[in-house]
Amino acid sequence: MESFQSIASSCQSAVLEAIPSKWRLQGRPEGTDVRHIPRSCGLMTPQQLLITEKSATELLSELHSGSLTSVEVTEAFCARAAIAHQCINCLTAYIYEEAIARAAELDEIFAKSGPVGPLHGLPFAVKDYYQMKGHATTLGYVAWHSKIALTDASIVQLFKKCGAIPFARTTMPQTGMMLQTVSNLWGRTLNPYNTGFSAGGSSGGDGSLVGMRGSPFCASTDIGGSIRAPATFNGLYGIRPTAERIPKNGLVTTAPGQVSIKVSSGPVCHSVADIKLVTKLLLSHFEYIGYESTAVPMPWREVKVKEKLRFGLLKYDGVVKPQPPILRALDETAASLKRAGHEDLFSPTTAVVEFELPFDAWDVALTTWRLYFQTGAAEVKAVAASTGEPLMSNFSWYLDTFDIKPLTVPELFQLNAKQAENKRQFFEAWKAANIDALICPCAPSAGFPHDFPVWWGYFSLWNVLDYPSTILPLKGFKIDPVIDAKDFKYVPKENVFDKMNWEVYDPVLWGNQPVCIQIVRPPYTDEELIDVTERVDEICNS
Amino acid sequence: MESFQSIASSCQSAVLEAIPSKWRLQGRPEGTDVRHIPRSCGLMTPQQLLITEKSATELLSELHSGSLTSVEVTEAFCARAAIAHQCINCLTAYIYEEAIARAAELDEIFAKSGPVGPLHGLPFAVKDYYQMKGHATTLGYVAWHSKIALTDASIVQLFKKCGAIPFARTTMPQTGMMLQTVSNLWGRTLNPYNTGFSAGGSSGGDGSLVGMRGSPFCASTDIGGSIRAPATFNGLYGIRPTAERIPKNGLVTTAPGQVSIKVSSGPVCHSVADIKLVTKLLLSHFEYIGYESTAVPMPWREVKVKEKLRFGLLKYDGVVKPQPPILRALDETAASLKRAGHEDLFSPTTAVVEFELPFDAWDVALTTWRLYFQTGAAEVKAVAASTGEPLMSNFSWYLDTFDIKPLTVPELFQLNAKQAENKRQFFEAWKAANIDALICPCAPSAGFPHDFPVWWGYFSLWNVLDYPSTILPLKGFKIDPVIDAKDFKYVPKENVFDKMNWEVYDPVLWGNQPVCIQIVRPPYTDEELIDVTERVDEICNS
Incomplete structure (x- = not known):
């Protein structure tokens, strides 16, 4: 062979x-x-x-x-x-x-x-x-x-x-x-x-x-x-x-x-x-x-979202604190949105409100990873083994970190039920916050050195909930070694991701990286999401 | 207690x-x-x-x-x-x-x-x-x-x-x-x-x-x-x-x-x-x-299906032969539809065409039952056992007949993949037949004595494929002891359902039962399904 x-x-x-x-x-x-x-x-x-x-x-x-x-x-x-x-x-x-x-x-x-x-x-x-x-x-x-x-x-x-x-x-x-x-x-x-x-x-x-x-x-x-x-x-x-x-x-x-x-x-x-x-x-x-059985054939709707938008701002999921440029990007976006007239001077509500997750994001990540690899990644291992190639070490690290093992069907049912419950909880929180869109980090850093163990949570949360989201680059944003200095006094959380994400950051090394934000909407409202993204783009990138 | x-x-x-x-x-x-x-x-x-x-x-x-x-x-x-x-x-x-x-x-x-x-x-x-x-x-x-x-x-x-x-x-x-x-x-x-x-x-x-x-x-x-x-x-x-x-x-x-x-x-x-x-x-x-995460919020569409309709007719799934009144009801429905002008005299296509399933319906039923009871019905048994009440014998009989056992996750994945493949196959067959709706039996009999083991296949097929379907009673249809006489020469298939379904039938005993047909359309076309049903109702019940 x-x-x-x-x-x-x-x-x-x-x-x-x-x-x-x-x-x-x-x-x-x-x-x-x-x-x-x-x-x-x-x-x-x-x-x-x-x-x-x-x-x-x-x-x-x-x-x-x-x-x-x-x-x-x-x-x-x-x-x-x-x-x-x-x-x-x-x-x-x-x-x-x-x-x-x-x-x-x-x-x-x-x-x-x-x-x-x-x-x-x-x-x-x-x-x-x-x-x-x-x-x-x-x-x-x-x-x-x-x-x-x-x-x-x-x-x-x-x-x-x-x-x-x-x-x-x-x-x-x-x-x-x-x-x-x-x-x-x-x-x-x-x-x-x-x-x-x-x-x-x-x-x-x-x-x-x-x-x-x-x-x-x-x-x-x-x-x-x-x-x-x-x-x-x-x-x-x-x-x-x-x-x-x-x-x-x-x-x-x-x-x-x-x-x-x-x-x-x-x-x-x-x-x-x-x-x-x-x-x-x-x-x-x-x-x-033509129709195919893998997709909902929902007709595209031409929409125009309302003039006044109320944004939720989720800066931190409680598990991995975004590095300074990401936090600043979110703050500046919020400030731009407020300045752009989204704040109603004559009412107590503002255009940007803090949003908190209604569940433990670490717990949701555990559920997510176990749902990804319900057989303990047996198929992946078998395909790799068939030619003797090793699994990539970065991939194996995640399997270990999330303790991936083959599930029994009753265990799977519990995870599926948990996912359904998380969807319910999240939409209740969304309704309670009464927001039109949520702005949050993409990753907790503007890029990473090769093989670094990235925290997926700010991305994968929207997969497990099936909320559509867009990525918007902030074109005028430049990482600055002084403004975005490392916070040496930060005490990381008790999880392996937060510590590494904090340790790795160096504003000089990151100086050339682009910075983006993520915008999120409820399932099946992709049309409104794109429209909202267009508005944020006009405000932040023009 | x-x-x-x-x-x-x-x-x-x-x-x-x-x-x-x-x-x-x-x-x-x-x-x-x-x-x-x-x-x-x-x-x-x-x-x-x-x-x-x-x-x-x-x-x-x-x-x-x-x-x-x-x-x-x-x-x-x-x-x-x-x-x-x-x-x-x-x-x-x-x-x-x-x-x-x-x-x-x-x-x-x-x-x-x-x-x-x-x-x-x-x-x-x-x-x-x-x-x-x-x-x-x-x-x-x-x-x-x-x-x-x-x-x-x-x-x-x-x-x-x-x-x-x-x-x-x-x-x-x-x-x-x-x-x-x-x-x-x-x-x-x-x-x-x-x-x-x-x-x-x-x-x-x-x-x-x-x-x-x-x-x-x-x-x-x-x-x-x-x-x-x-x-x-x-x-x-x-x-x-x-x-x-x-x-x-x-x-x-x-x-x-x-x-x-x-x-x-x-x-x-x-x-x-x-x-x-x-x-x-x-x-x-x-x-x-309001929106909830358990359902696709697809807007209702007011539709009017085209004037000329092409129906598929599925009289028999190859597993359980419907009893004489059901077969006659389907034939008479087809005849009424043709008579009502759905047949184009000047073209080789007819308004009603025979439709054949693109897979083995027994095999699909096995998949269906195993997907219903992925844990081997452990939860059901536990709830019943908690008060000492026995499981209903009719229910237990199905578990035995479909050999229901707890699945492993790899077995479940195979069944899920099979279900997806059945959906693909069925829609290919639907497209190839070029039909607007399918007419088929509801059950293989117009009702049953208590505790009789009914063949679910004509119903459950549309659950496993998620095709919407309607039930339409044929109001003028009366089961007749002579016209709908038992076919004593019928040789049942090698499955327990066909034999029992044939044996139990007695046109005199069934004389008072209403007779219905089932009409089926592809997923998410509930609006068109209701419209087609209205047309068939006008033709068959007026």
């Missing part, structure tokens, strides 16, 4: 070899911030740089008016993605010729009869988690390096039907259950702001590629933060829609039959308009590809 | 004692068809008889115009329900004074400011499965005879908010997992068409009470046929809406945490208009009582 190292080496070489020589970098890029490389390497034309720095919405406007062709746009993103991959190792497949051929075909159709759909001519990269006909879906397992799909996942079908062109596949970590992106098969994906930092995960290939502007957007997936961690750590816009509304056929999982917490799909991208564009298509999938 | 028999005896006496002496029957009614008793006993006024023989929609029209008062209507149904209970043993509580007081209050409000809601002044009985503040929810367990609820179930709140008045509680069988209604606590509920026959279950109290016109409608519940069996065996209209759309707070279950197959709620009633009235409220619950 071929060794797992040898398989990994061939797979990684194959991606690099698929990149045309015109886009090969000479040597490895220097420095830890590699975002400038596409611009400084001299391999892209000014027009290609211009194209790739536009949002999906802007590009579609030009593709639909005919001022850009799909071949131009696709070629530009193929160039930039090739360069990005050589900087941050974010791809598992590079499908250049096929993509350009499809782009040329779409340009011809456009000339004859106009655009084929709302995403006409737009290239996009596809996470290694979605089945794509003729390509492997590996989930970062060596054993699955040649697991070729016979059909496209529903969401790939949807985007293709809307006129989009898949042109690359992006990395995810072994198992998918890490907030960083590393595997024996594909190696490690780096953060373009600081290659010593994590790209986030599990959609770290998506996040870092879109961060490098190597794809206008990606449809990432999220069962515990996998859309939102990469969006956060790469300074992007993102959304985890209500999981129940997302079509799931062709989303590969190691453990089919786990029905307590469901995976969702949503874009990482460059604007709220892009969030709305892609999410509307995802949630209206049934109009394009 | 008080014996379970003694507790049962007190509980049953308390219901009878709550009935005012003016509505006590002298002696037990004679004969097996007791439907005439309210009319022939002389205890009700002509006006009361008239009121109780109207549908909910008709009554509401008069309540809203002021031509009937709520006190008149409530008094009439209290009378008829009291008489019904003495004939068929269908109640677990009788709440006369409270109901009349509320009716008087509503009449006062009406005089001042009009109706309080769409169900203004309408009395209704509540299954012993919904929590009702101050009343026990027993689920037919002796142990729970004094388990008093502190709040109303969401659906009770909803109807009260809409102006309806709960005036009685109705029986269900021990555990709720039987298609008949019998328990050690409440005894046996009888079928008003033939007291030797089952009332159906688990909402047998609802079905037989509405069959006797002792309540204008009831909101029954269904996880395997519990709305539809009582509707079928009592000749009523009924619907099991998409379970995911139903608010479930305050629905008591023996095994919280079972999330694979969910319970639904829907009316048993006297017309399609009543189905629509009640279902629209159930599915729009969030507009009245």
Whole structure:
């Protein structure tokens, strides 16, 4: 049997070899911030740089008016993605010729009869988690390096039907259950702001590629933060829609039959308009590809939330205290919202109120992890063992920390009942607070060094409750070594996460990291969530 | 400790004692068809008889115009329900004074400011499965005879908010997992068409009470046929809406945490208009009582299905052959639909096409039962054992027949994955058949003698797939000893149900039973289902 190292080496070489020589970098890029490389390497034309720095919405406007062709746009993103991959190792497949051929075909159709759909001519990269006909879906397992799909996942079908062109596949970590992106098969994906930092995960290939502007957007997936961690750590816009509304056929999982917490799909991208564009298509999938039994076919509602909004502010979950820049970002957001006229001068209520969780967040995290791994992660271990590859140490650490063991069905029933009770409690608290949206941290830090054990709680809480949430980058926010100085007097809580999260922080090392906030709404109100996010974006980023 | 028999005896006496002496029957009614008793006993006024023989929609029209008062209507149904209970043993509580007081209050409000809601002044009985503040929810367990609820179930709140008045509680069988209604606590509920026959279950109290016109409608519940069996065996209209759309707070279950197959709620009633009235409220619950985390808040859609409909006809699931009247009812329905102009004379397609299941229905039933009892029914056994009451033999028989044992989580995952695959397969078959609705048997017989082991498959298939379905009585259909003669040459399949279902049939014994059909649509299309049902009703019952 071929060794797992040898398989990994061939797979990684194959991606690099698929990149045309015109886009090969000479040597490895220097420095830890590699975002400038596409611009400084001299391999892209000014027009290609211009194209790739536009949002999906802007590009579609030009593709639909005919001022850009799909071949131009696709070629530009193929160039930039090739360069990005050589900087941050974010791809598992590079499908250049096929993509350009499809782009040329779409340009011809456009000339004859106009655009084929709302995403006409737009290239996009596809996470290694979605089945794509003729390509492997590996989930970062060596054993699955040649697991070729016979059909496209529903969401790939949807985007293709809307006129989009898949042109690359992006990395995810072994198992998918890490907030960083590393595997024996594909190696490690780096953060373009600081290659010593994590790209986030599990959609770290998506996040870092879109961060490098190597794809206008990606449809990432999220069962515990996998859309939102990469969006956060790469300074992007993102959304985890209500999981129940997302079509799931062709989303590969190691453990089919786990029905307590469901995976969702949503874009990482460059604007709220892009969030709305892609999410509307995802949630209206049934109009394009028909009903499927994995999703609630709830019609998309065009909404406009009320003029006066009342925000809840959750700064701290009681388990892991966010580092100083995160706390300041939340305070400044609250202040901006109040200043922006959301406070009614003539009434005792204010536009931003403190919000407290109605339960112990550590207890909820325990429930969440045990629901993720109801069999004690037996399937994951079996797939890894089949080729002799070890489990990633970061993944194993979580299994130990949350004491993951096989459950009995009565134990599972208790956890399911607890989850239902948590949903009930949380919505009661929401009603009592009488808020329109909740603002909270994304992670307790603006990114992490590789292999750091990140506290998932601020992300995974919304998976276990199935509350949709968006990630909003604060574009003017810069981490400052003085203002955001470390609080040396802080006494961490009695849990391993809080101590490490406090210890690791160093405002100088973090100086280049983007900072984001998270906005949350109740299930099935994705439309209102996007609208609220647009308002906060206007206030905080204009 | 008080014996379970003694507790049962007190509980049953308390219901009878709550009935005012003016509505006590002298002696037990004679004969097996007791439907005439309210009319022939002389205890009700002509006006009361008239009121109780109207549908909910008709009554509401008069309540809203002021031509009937709520006190008149409530008094009439209290009378008829009291008489019904003495004939068929269908109640677990009788709440006369409270109901009349509320009716008087509503009449006062009406005089001042009009109706309080769409169900203004309408009395209704509540299954012993919904929590009702101050009343026990027993689920037919002796142990729970004094388990008093502190709040109303969401659906009770909803109807009260809409102006309806709960005036009685109705029986269900021990555990709720039987298609008949019998328990050690409440005894046996009888079928008003033939007291030797089952009332159906688990909402047998609802079905037989509405069959006797002792309540204008009831909101029954269904996880395997519990709305539809009582509707079928009592000749009523009924619907099991998409379970995911139903608010479930305050629905008591023996095994919280079972999330694979969910319970639904829907009316048993006297017309399609009543189905629509009640279902629209159930599915729009969030507009009245707010969002709750147990239900998808999908807005009700006013639909009108297309003029030309293409029906699938499933006469036989390959496991249990329906008895002759059922097969004839299906054939005659198909013929009526064709005659009614649904067949396009100038095209090769017909309005009714044969439909075949894309899987083995026995295999699906095995999956279904194992998903119902993932712990091997441990919780059920524990509750019964706590007072020494035995499990009902009919219930135990099913556990043995489907070889119910505690599952491991990996076994459960396999069954969950199988359920998901069955959903996928079925919808593929539906699309391939290109049908607008499916017509199929309700049960393989028009009712059954008490304790007969009924084949659930024609009901429970739609629970495991979560396809909404309606029950439509064929009002002109009469079982005929000659036309519907027993097929003595039939060779039953190699399963215990088919043999017994064939053996038990006797057209003379069945002569008085009503016959219904079932109509099915894909998940979340409850609105279209009701509209299709209305069309079939117009064609078959006018």
